[in-house]
Amino acid sequence: MVTTGGTTLKDDIMRLYNVVHILVGTPGRVLDLADKGIANLKECTTLIMDEADKLLSPEFQPxxxxxxxxxSRKRQICLFSATFPVTVKDFKDRHISNPYEINLMDELTLKGITQFYAFVAERQKVHCLNTLFSKLEVNQSIIFCNSVNRVELLAKKITELGYSCFYIHAKMQQSHRNRVFHEFRNGATRHLVSSDLFTRGIDIQSVNVVINFDFPKNAETYLHRIGRSGRFGHLGLAINLITYEDRHNLFRIEQELGTEIKPIPAVIDRDLYCR
Known part of the structure; x- marks a missing residue:
């Protein structure tokens, strides 16, 4: 069964009267069910954390x-993540004896994603975005901003330019976010403006372009953002709009990820992102 915050406990209580073999949920809700004695986890021998780096951030770790x-004391804990910061290592050292590590990152990180940057002034960003839309063959794109307010403002600007566009961020109601996500996945619009809410676990194969309208502050966020394209062996394109203030972050993220983000050429070969 699936259980998340913001839904009624009554439905969960009814379902947990029956046998449940796998419980998928958000940490706060599952803990609430366990504390109330509704979900008895004493026999639970496997605990799986997807996006472990996020789940073990200071916000969720307690x-x-x-x-x-x-x-159960005889439990197996499995941690899955594209990045493993110090918080994950600390948790692993405390709770997992004799851990076994599988690392596929050398094979998979950024594979199939071509990365470029465009050096622009802040006031030129919307014009640059308009130029990209006119020159690229976009199946679907996700455009990232660093704040909720900028997400909404940019979505309005893109719509004013005559392009179909949705937006999604964490301050929207869950039902509204679900609707936007499913309509985007079904192809109702070509462009989606998003906050970092949308950087993880989103597999939409038709997304072939990711644009960082605002450049992220750290390598983990960058990796998760551009990983929204190039899914399941498809090719993808990541374009970063870089201001003077972003130049040090750009260099640092290149160093940390061991990758090269090249200046954007006048013409981008469609074979880099359209197969």
Whole structure:
């Protein structure tokens, strides 16, 4: 069964009267069910954390620590993530004895994604975006901004330029976000403007272009953002709009990820992102 915050407990109680073999949920909701004695996790021998780096951030880690204590002492903990910061290592050292590590990042990181940057002034960004839309063969694109306010403002600008565009961010109601996501996945619009809410676990194969309208502050966010294109062996294009203030972040992220982000050429070969 699936359980998330913002839904009624009554439905969960009814379902947990029956046998449930796998419980998929958000940490706060699962802990709430366990604390209330609705979900008995004493026999739970496997705890899986997808996007472990996010789940073990300071925001969620206290909840996960409590959840672990609800599970069987003979438990297996599995952590999955594209990035493993220090918080994950600390948790692993405390809770997993004799851990086994599988690392596929050498094979998969940024594979199939061509990265460029355009050096622009802040006031030129919308014009640059308009030029990109006219020159690129976009199946679908996700355009990232660094704040909720900028997401909404940019989506309005793109619509005014005559392009179909949706937006999504964390301050929208969950039902509204679900609707936007499903309509975008079904091809109702070509462009989606997003905050970092949308950087993880989103597999939409038709997305072949990711644009960082605002350049991210760290390598982990950059990696997760551009990984929205190039899914399942498809090719993808990542374009970063870089201002003077972003230049040090650009260099640092290149160094940390061991990658090269090249200046954008006058013409981008469609074979780089349209297969």
């Amino acid at each position: 909840v996960l620590e409590q959840l672990v204590n609800h599970c």
